[in-house]
Amino acid sequence: MGFVLYLCRMNQLPNIRALSNEQLLTFLESIGEKKFRLQQIKEWLWQKHAASFDDMTNLSKSLRQQLSEHFSLPALTIDTTQYSADGTVKTRFNTHEGYKVEGVLIPTDERRTACVSSQIGCSLSCKFCATGYMDRKRNLTFDEIYDQVALINQQSESLFEKKLTNIVFMGMGEPLLNYNNVLAAIERITAEDGLHMSPRRITVSTAGVAKQIKKLGDDGVKFKLALSLHAPNDAKRNEIMPINETNNLKVLIEALNYFYAKTKNEITFEYILFKNFNDSLKDADELIKIYRQVPADLVNIIEYNPIDIATFQKPDEPAMERFMQYLEKHKVNARLRRSRGKDIDAACGQLANKGK
Numbered sequence: 408m409g410f411v412l413y414l415c416r417m418n419q420l421p422n423i424r425a426l427s428n429e430q431l432l433t434f435l436e437s438i439g440e441k442k443f444r445l446q447q448i449k450e451w452l453w454q455k456h457a458a459s460f461d462d463m464t465n466l467s468k469s470l471r472q473q474l475s476e477h478f479s480l481p482a483l484t485i486d487t488t489q490y491s492a493d494g495t496v497k498t499r500f501n502t503h504e505g506y507k508v509e510g511v512l513i514p515t516d517e518r519r520t521a522c523v524s525s526q527i528g529c530s531l532s533c534k535f536c537a538t539g540y541m542d543r544k545r546n547l548t549f550d551e552i553y554d555q556v557a558l559i560n561q562q563s564e565s566l567f568e569k570k571l572t573n574i575v576f577m578g579m580g581e582p583l584l585n586y587n588n589v590l591a592a593i594e595r596i597t598a599e600d601g602l603h604m605s606p607r608r609i610t611v612s613t614a615g616v617a618k619q620i621k622k623l624g625d626d627g628v629k630f631k632l633a634l635s636l637h638a639p640n641d642a643k644r645n646e647i648m649p650i651n652e653t654n655n656l657k658v659l660i661e662a663l664n665y666f667y668a669k670t671k672n673e674i675t676f677e678y679i680l681f682k683n684f685n686d687s688l689k690d691a692d693e694l695i696k697i698y699r700q701v702p703a704d705l706v707n708i709i710e711y712n713p714i715d716i717a718t719f720q721k722p723d724e725p726a727m728e729r730f731m732q733y734l735e736k737h738k739v740n741a742r743l744r745r746s747r748g749k750d751i752d753a754a755c756g757q758l759a760n761k762g763k
C-alpha cells in the first residue's frame with residue numbers, strides 16, 4: 408500500500424497503520440529514535456488497540472508528539488453496545504468521520520463468532536436485506552475491518568474469558584466489492600503479530616461476484632467461502648438479488664468450481680427460506696441440482712429475519728421441517744440456522760444503522 412497515497416481523509420496525514428515496518432523504521436531513525444520503538448508502536452497499533460497516539464503510554468511524550476504531527480490513526484471507536492437475551496452482543500462503531508458501522512459477537516457453547524462489516528452500506532440492493540436499502544457510503548479500510556475483530560475479541564475476552572474462535576464476513580456490505588481491504592484485514596487478523604487466528608476459522612460471504620470469486624482462487628486464499636444463493640433458479644434470483652442479472656447461476660457455479668480447484672477450501676451455500684417463494688419441494692429439487700454441480704460442503708438453510716421495509720415472510724415450522732427433511736433424504740448436508748440477536752436487530756440482514 409503506497410505510503411503517500413494512503414492518506415487519512417480527514418487531515419491528509421498518512422495513516423500510520425498503512426506503513427510497512429521499513430517505512431516506520433526509517434521515520435523513527437530520521438528523528439533519532441531507537442529501533443526497539445518500532446516493536447512498541449506495532450503492539451499499540453495491532454494488539455493493544457490504541458485509539459490515539461496519547462494512549463501509547465510507554466513512549467516518551469516527545470515521540471508521541473512527533474507521531475501525531477506526521478501521522479493519523481483513524482481507528483474505529485465504540486459508539487454503543489447492545490446485549491440480546493440470547494447472549495448476542497451488537498456493537499456500533501464510529502469511523503473517524505462519524506459514520507456508523509456494526510459488528511456482532513455471537514456466543515455458543517463451543518464458539519465465539521464475530522460477524523463483521525466490510526462496507527458502510529451496500530450497493531447490491533438485495534430485496535430482503537436491511538443493509539441493501541442503505542446507500543453505500545464507502546468501503547471500510549483494512550484497519551477498520553481489523554478494528555472490529557480486535558474490539559469484538561476484547562469483548563469476548565472480558566465477557567467469556569475466551570478469545571474469538573471464528574469470524575464471518577456477514578455484517579454490512581459485500582466483501583468482494585472491497586476485495587483488497589478485506590484480504591489485507593485477513594492478513595493482519597491471521598498474522599503472528601496481529602491476532603494470530605487461523606484462516607480456516609474465517610468465512611467470507613458473498614452475494615456472488617463471479618470475477619472476484621475466481622480471483623480468490625488465483626490468489627490462493629486459505630479462508631472459507633459462503634455463497635448467498637437464496638433462490639433455486641435465475642428467474643427467482645433475479646427477483647430478489649439484482650446482482651444475479653450480471654452474475655447468473657451458470658457463471659457462479661463455474662466460478663465456485665474454479666475457486667475449489669485452486670484452493671480446495673470449504674464452500675457453503677446460504678439459502679434463506681421465504682414463504683411461498685422458494686420453500687416448495689420443487690424449489691428443493693432445483694436447489695439440490697445446484698448443490699450437485701459444486702463441491703459444496705454444506706447448505707445452510709437460514710431463517711428469514713423480517714425487516715420492516717420488505718414484504719417477505721418466514722415459512723411456518725412444518726414447512727421448514729418438510730424442506731429440511733427433503734434435503735436430508737436426498738443426502739444433502741444441510742443445517743437449519745436459527746437466527747440470533749433478533750431482539751436487538753443483530754441478526755443477519757438486520758444491520759442497518761442509518762449512519763451519518
Ligand SMILES: C[S@@+](CC[C@H](N)C(=O)[O-])C[C@H]1O[C@@H](n2cnc3c(N)ncnc32)[C@H](O)[C@@H]1O
Binds near residue numbers: 537577581634711756
Ligand atoms: C448481510 S450479508 C453480508 C455478506 C454478503 N454481502 C452476502 O450477501 O453474502 C450476510 C448474510 O445475511 C443474509 N441476509 C440478508 N438479509 C437477511 C434477512 N433479512 N434474513 C436472514 N438473512 C439475511 C445474506 O443473504 C447473507 O447470506
Ligand code: SF4
Binds near residue numbers: 532536540
Ligand atoms: S445481502 Fe449482502 S449483498 Fe445483499 S444487500 Fe445485504 S449486504 Fe449487500
